[in-house]
Amino acid sequence: MSQIKTDLYPEAMRGGGRESAAFKKAGKVLRAEIISGGTGLFLAFFIMGHLVLESSILLGKPTYNVVVGLLEKTLPIAQVLIFIVTIAFFFHFVYASRKIPPRLADRRKMMELGLSIKKSRRWWNQPKSDIRLKNHLETSLWIWQVRTGMAVLAMGAFHLFLVMWNLFSDMGFAGHAGLTAQISANRVGSGLWILYLLLGITVVTHLSIGLYRLAVKWAADSLDRKSIYILCNLIFWVFLALNILAVLGFAGKVSL
Amino acid sequence: MARKITFKIFRFNPYDEGSSPFQQEYKLEETPRLNLFSALNIIRDEQDPTLMFDFVCRAGICGSCAMMINGRPTLACRTLTSDLPETIELFPLPFFKMLGDLSVDTGVWFRGISERLESWIHTDGTFDTKSVEKLMDNELANEIYEADRCIECGSCVSGCATANVYPDFLGATGLNRIARYMIDPRDMRDNEAWFELVSTYEGVFGCIGMMACEDVCPKNIPLLDTFSRVRRLMIETGLSSKSTLLKTHS
Incomplete structure (x- = not known):
């Protein structure tokens, strides 16, 4: 078994069993796919849980304080989770961005094709034809996933930093560190509501498209694509509403 | 009652030094159950013998006639003009080597x-x-x-x-x-x-x-x-x- 690195010499790859360079290279590709999909799935579920728990502000500040107290003081879940999420966040960025074409010209090519197939749907008169023509917007959805992903990378990194710092030290939002309704409300009130709103919209878009793609990629044979599409649409609208309501709740404009 | 269909067809011959890509317009009266296979053949027979496109089986079996029909890659022989609007834009398939006009080498x-x-x-x-x-x-x-x-x-x-x-x-x-x-x-x-x-x-x-x-x-x-x-x-x-x-x- 040779120890020579062959990444720079693809022609040196030859097949033949589990110890071969070609097999190991294939293993790396598989690992990258698992990491990007796995961190994506984890982050998606984390965000959904995050939005649900954060929406407890709609039931009033005391309820919210009970929820965050459970997560921060009773059990140090928040302190541990924020590090895990930050690590997953950057791993997800590195591994999920590997398929974005590096050249602008290539991205434009994708865009042109995506738009052309999406627009074509309007011109077909389906029932008359013997070809079953399906609506196609997934190529442009992917482009939106990349765009929202970039937005989430910028805004999410800021949000993660702020929350992590504020979790352990007083940043002057409410005179104490940690998680309380007062800190959150003051953060929203300080003008950061625009960040939370935009981050919420982009992250929910990104995760609903991502979950749809993940389900189709790995389980298209056992799940019905149309049902997945409807479910992910539902996830999108429900969590979008939840995010907007929660921001309004922190701003003191809405409560149940 | 019959529609007058305008075809906007991509024209380019990569083997001709002087050729540069453009869209040429052809007009054709629609007949019942007209598909793009017949339409293109009528255009070539009656209007422009230089138009290049591929067809073999005209029954969705050979796979030669795939082209971009109004932005969607699909078979021309299985596409009825009645399913499409009055203006039909035809382009060759991207990705493959172009042989000329709508013809590509798959x-x-x-x-x-x-x-x-x-x-x-x-x-x-x-x-x-x-x-x-x-x-x-x-x-x-x-x-x-x-x-x-x-x-x-x-x-x-x-x-x-x-x-x-x-x-x-x-x-x-x-x-x-x-x-x-x-x-x-x-x-x-x-x-x-x-x-x-x-x-x-x-x-x-x-x-x-x-x-x-x-x-x-x-x-x-x-x-x-x-x-x-x-x-x-x-x-x-x-x-x-x-x-x-x-x-x-x-």
Whole structure:
């Protein structure tokens, strides 16, 4: 078994069993796919849980304080989770961005094709034809996933930093560190509501498209694509509403 | 009552030094059940004998007539003009080598795919003419046939943003082909061999999952179903601790 690195010499790859360079290279590709999909799935579920728990502000500040107290003081879940999420966040960025074409010209090519197939749907008169023509917007959805992903990378990194710092030290939002309704409300009130709103919209878009793609990629044979599409649409609208309501709740404009 | 249809057809001859691409307009009166195969032939016979396009079977079997019809790659012979608006824009398939106007060379690329994937049955067995042929159960035969229905028209690769950006990508048709050999019990290649071939950026993990391949496939081959099975087989092979020579169906 040779120890020579062959990444720079693809022609040196030859097949033949589990110890071969070609097999190991294939293993790396598989690992990258698992990491990007796995961190994506984890982050998606984390965000959904995050939005649900954060929406407890709609039931009033005391309820919210009970929820965050459970997560921060009773059990140090928040302190541990924020590090895990930050690590997953950057791993997800590195591994999920590997398929974005590096050249602008290539991205434009994708865009042109995506738009052309999406627009074509309007011109077909389906029932008359013997070809079953399906609506196609997934190529442009992917482009939106990349765009929202970039937005989430910028805004999410800021949000993660702020929350992590504020979790352990007083940043002057409410005179104490940690998680309380007062800190959150003051953060929203300080003008950061625009960040939370935009981050919420982009992250929910990104995760609903991502979950749809993940389900189709790995389980298209056992799940019905149309049902997945409807479910992910539902996830999108429900969590979008939840995010907007929660921001309004922190701003003191809405409560149940 | 009959519509007057305007065809805007992409014209370019890459072998003519003086040629530069443009869209030429043709007008044609619509007749009942007119399909693009007939329409293009009428235009060539009556209006412009220099128009280049490919047709062989005119029945959705040969796969020669795939082109971009109003932005969607599909077969011209199976497209009725009545399904389309009064202006029909025709472009050749992207991705493939252009021969002129609407004509592209899909054959060379498909041959290359066959060679790269070695898409033939690999077996050590000897062929005995006297023995009864090995039988296959009907369900498996149907499943193999489902993948074999591919007519190699190239619509899936033309509609694939990944293939258009990374030309080495095997495309939906290539992956569908190799998946067909994976389930064929006569092919003796093991899961490790599939893993090296398909668990790559040229293979199934190069796929970004934009799903156009299945949506434009004129033969409605369940491509996405096949790819999820292939992906799960790759996980199984990559993560299993020791070599498994088991076929997926045994």
